[in-house]
Amino acid sequence: MTKIFAALLLSLLPMASQAESFDGQVRATLLPGWRLSNGDHVAALRLELADGWKTYWRSPGDAGIPPSFDWSGSRNLDDVTVSWPSPDVFWQSGMRSVGYKHEVILPLRVDLRNGARDARLSGTIDIGICKDVCLPQRLTIQANLPAAARKPDARIAAAMADLPxxxxxxxxxxxxxxxxxxxxxxxxxxxxxxxxxxxxxxxxxxxxxxxxxxxxxxxxxxxxxxxxxxxxxxxxxxxxxxxxxxxxxxxxxxxxxxxxxxxx
The missing domain is CATH 2.60.40 (Immunoglobulin-like)
Incomplete structure (x- = not known):
């Protein structure tokens, strides 16, 4: 059901863009994080949303757009596991959605091919954002993950503490x-x-x-x-x-x- 809903929104996006610009409603950055003793790396995706806008959790509900991640442009990478801090539940026009407003930091556990070397995390993120309208957004992000980085990032640690x-x-x-x-x-x-x-x-x-x-x-x-x-x-x-x-x-x-x- 959410896949059909997302496809419908994608088909309507050019019409909505002609009427109003939605640039700048969401900003995505990668927090480079730190290297673990076992060679894995902890990083995070930070999403900042304009006032009144929200984005979706991994299971967005019937009224939401499911997020997806493509890390194929990365170097020295085997796999990325996304962790999801506790979301909020929203109701609009009798439909439920699950997600985040203002800002969310999604911790990333990065499995490297060589844990002793630097890595580069490069991704394309497809998410939905909603206010009075719901729109798909494609975001491109990248960051270097230095092998020498050992100090934990307090922002990522706080997000990890907010997991269910x-x-x-x-x-x-x-x-x-x-x-x-x-x-x-x-x-x-x-x-x-x-x-x-x-x-x-x-x-x-x-x-x-x-x-x-x-x-x-x-x-x-x-x-x-x-x-x-x-x-x-x-x-x-x-x-x-x-x-x-x-x-x-x-x-x-x-x-x-x-x-x-x-x-x-």
Whole structure:
């Protein structure tokens, strides 16, 4: 669903640009960070947004545009892992989106081919930004990653401290999933034994298969548990298997943000 939405926005972009210029609404820079003792490198992508604008988390919701990263122009690079600080939930015209406003720093764990040598991180970032309109943005960034850099960057460290808690750290003792038949897919109910839950939380459910579409869940307190109910379908409308052990559920808006992997 988000892929269709993003494609529609891309097709409308030239028309919007003729009416109003949106240059300068987002600025992207790479923070070069520091080299770890094992040869990996910690860097970060910094996104600064103009007042009133927001951008999206890794799972943006039905009203958002999913971000994507291409690091193919880099040197001395094997892989980059993006970490996602706890996002906010936005509601507009009855639709939910998940993301960030003002500024966000996304920590990057950079796996190098040779950890003793300098590296160059060069990327093309496709994101969506929204205010009164939603627009795709393509940003090009690059930075040198010196092997001699050893001092941690406090801005990146602060972003890493804002990552969601793990289930055990949040005191969650049980995660139970129930799957049922549903029109055009499967119904999925996730029940969490989560101390301090109020029922005002928002939940996001993800699966690694990009062809699975997960509806925005309804979240409530039932029998003392935090319960998230949603529907999962395949974009091709074909039959599919649901690997509950590969599921990620993120709880936002409660006493603490929590990210949970898998369920009973």
């Amino acid at each position: 808690y793990r289930a055990a750290d949040a005191g969650i003792t049980r995660v139970h999933c129930q799957v049922s038949a549903a029109e055009r897919g499967l119904g999925l109910t996730v029940a969490l034994d989560m101390p301090g839950a109020t029922g005002r939380e928002e939940t996001v459910i993800e699966f690694p298969d990009p062809e699975l579409w997960v509806a925005d869940p309804e979240t409530s307190i039932q029998n003392g548990q935090l319960v998230s109910q949603t529907r999962v379908s395949h974009t091709s409308r074909a039959a599919f298997a649901l690997d509950r052990s590969a599921m990620t559920i993120t709880v936002l808006g409660g006493p603490m943000p929590v990210e949970i992997r898998g369920c009973d």
